[in-house]
Amino acid sequence: MAVVDYNAPQSVQEAVALLSGSDIKTKVMAGGTDLIIQSKSQAVEPLRVVDLKHIAEMMSYSLDDGGLSLGPCMCCAEFTALHDVETLYPGLVEAAYLIGSTQVQGRASIGGNLCNSSPAADTIPALIAIGAKCRIVGAGGERTVAVEDFVTGVGRNCMQSGELLQRILVARPAPGSRDAYLRFIPRTEMDIAVAGAGISVTLDSQGVCTAARVAIGAVAQTALLVASAADALIGTQLDDASVAKAAAAASAAASPITDRRGTIEFRRHIVGVLVKRATLIAKERAQASL
Amino acid sequence: MAKLHITTSINGEATEFLCEPHETLLDVLRNDLQMTGTKEGCGSGDCGACSVTVDGRLTCACLVLGVEAAGREIGTIEGIGGSDKLSVIQEKFLEHAALQCGICTPGLVVSTQALLEQNPNPTEAEARYFLAGNLCRCTGYDKIIRAVLDAAATMRGAA
Numbered sequence: 191m192a193v194v195d196y197n198a199p200q201s202v203q204e205a206v207a208l209l210s211g212s213d214i215k216t217k218v219m220a221g222g223t224d225l226i227i228q229s230k231s232q233a234v235e236p237l238r239v240v241d242l243k244h245i246a247e248m249m250s251y252s253l254d255d256g257g258l259s260l261g262p263c264m265c266c267a268e269f270t271a272l273h274d275v276e277t278l279y280p281g282l283v284e285a286a287y288l289i290g291s292t293q294v295q296g297r298a299s300i301g302g303n304l305c306n307s308s309p310a311a312d313t314i315p316a317l318i319a320i321g322a323k324c325r326i327v328g329a330g331g332e333r334t335v336a337v338e339d340f341v342t343g344v345g346r347n348c349m350q351s352g353e354l355l356q357r358i359l360v361a362r363p364a365p366g367s368r369d370a371y372l373r374f375i376p377r378t379e380m381d382i383a384v385a386g387a388g389i390s391v392t393l394d395s396q397g398v399c400t401a402a403r404v405a406i407g408a409v410a411q412t413a414l415l416v417a418s419a420a421d422a423l424i425g426t427q428l429d430d431a432s433v434a435k436a437a438a439a440a441s442a443a444a445s446p447i448t449d450r451r452g453t454i455e456f457r458r459h460i461v462g463v464l465v466k467r468a469t470l471i472a473k474e475r476a477q478a479s480l
Numbered sequence: 481m482a483k484l485h486i487t488t489s490i491n492g493e494a495t496e497f498l499c500e501p502h503e504t505l506l507d508v509l510r511n512d513l514q515m516t517g518t519k520e521g522c523g524s525g526d527c528g529a530c531s532v533t534v535d536g537r538l539t540c541a542c543l544v545l546g547v548e549a550a551g552r553e554i555g556t557i558e559g560i561g562g563s564d565k566l567s568v569i570q571e572k573f574l575e576h577a578a579l580q581c582g583i584c585t586p587g588l589v590v591s592t593q594a595l596l597e598q599n600p601n602p603t604e605a606e607a608r609y610f611l612a613g614n615l616c617r618c619t620g621y622d623k624i625i626r627a628v629l630d631a632a633a634t635m636r637g638a639a
Contacts, residue, residue, distance in 0.1 A: 243548075
């Protein structure tokens with residue numbers, strides 16, 4: 191793809207109109223950290239770009255009693271500096287902080303990470319863990335899709351041609367409810383997840399887990415919401431035995447591949463370890479929020 | 481293909497250029513504006529040699545389309561120090577011999593300036609994490625980090 195036409199609409203309506211107005215392959219651009227690289231690698235096919243960063247609502251966020259409403263194009267560097275968001279959704283901020291370098295975070299966005307739909311995307315399991323939803327808009331109107339249903343395959347998602355991701359919505363966590371995200375990479379920074387785990391747990395005043403969501407990444411074609419792992423946590427004090435059961439359930443749910451980053455056996459094992467550790471971090475945070 | 485006329489500001493100076501939609505900001509800086517201080521390493525956002533700021537935010541010029549510079553404030557290595565006076569960061573890189581082949585140095589200086597504007601007193605770990613996207617192919621990281629921390633201390637003393 192070679193960019194032959196660049197458009198910077200000022201409104202969502204204008205952007206939607208641009209998406210269906212051409213015979214040339216048209217792609218939405220947020221930070222461009224994936225799209226610009228992709229456009230250079232297959233430079234034959236002409237590409238029309240619709241840059242969403244001039245649309246104020248795509249770059250902004252709000253946080254109130256209803257929860258977080260995030261403009262999908264806000265760059266990760268700006269997002270990870272939002273202290274009010276970090277207090278309520280520390281796991282999502284953790285995931286956004288893991289995407290690439292400082293430089294990449296200056297451009298890359300959570301919406302872009304989601305729409306690029308890589309199996310190893312860090313923010314996708316983190317979003318699934320907190321029950322995030324995608325508001326999608328197109329010429330036919332709006333629809334809302336849970337993040338776990340948004341991604342449909344490697345680099346594929348449920349958006350139709352002419353649609354764009356308008357908003358990422360997350361309910362406000364109650365006191366006693368918090369999240370965490372961990373990933374494994376063979377170094378400390380600047381790599382792509384070999385496996386990842388996003389967890390949210392809700393504790394009551396007795397320390398009993400009343401709700402949980404366990405999501406794993408980079409161990410299947412898409413990030414997975416693992417209900418059996420959550421079931422192992424619910425109703426327990428998140429003691430070692432229950433957390434070990436959840437870890438085993440996550441390992442069993444994984445269907446990873448062997449590549450240069452890790453083998454099937456290693457990924458299966460490590461995703462369980464990550465679920466265990468992330469659960470304990472989320473538990474500690476949940477206790478502190480009560 | 482028709483070239484686009486872009487009006488921007490680079491290092492505080494109003495600048496105009498013509499570019500094609502596929503050209504990156506890095507292409508524009510180096511090939512059209514002859515501002516070759518910004519280096520091309522990987523061209524894919526991995527090495528940080530082309531670090532610049534866009535509206536004050538650090539990024540890689542290879543990850544920005546040239547057309548996106550319209551109306552923005554771009555900061556490059558040419559805006560740091562001057563032909564007759566080096567910035568403290570540049571002086572400290574020299575003093576600590578924090579460069580070997582030099583290709584990563586402009587990017588590192590730009591990134592270090594962004595780091596110290598955001599965090600004037602970084603720990604070694606904070607500096608290493610912030611600068612993790614600036615690769616040194618000569619692997620001279622130890623001297624680089626020493627230079628960064630010394631520059632930070634000097635700038636705090638001077639402030």
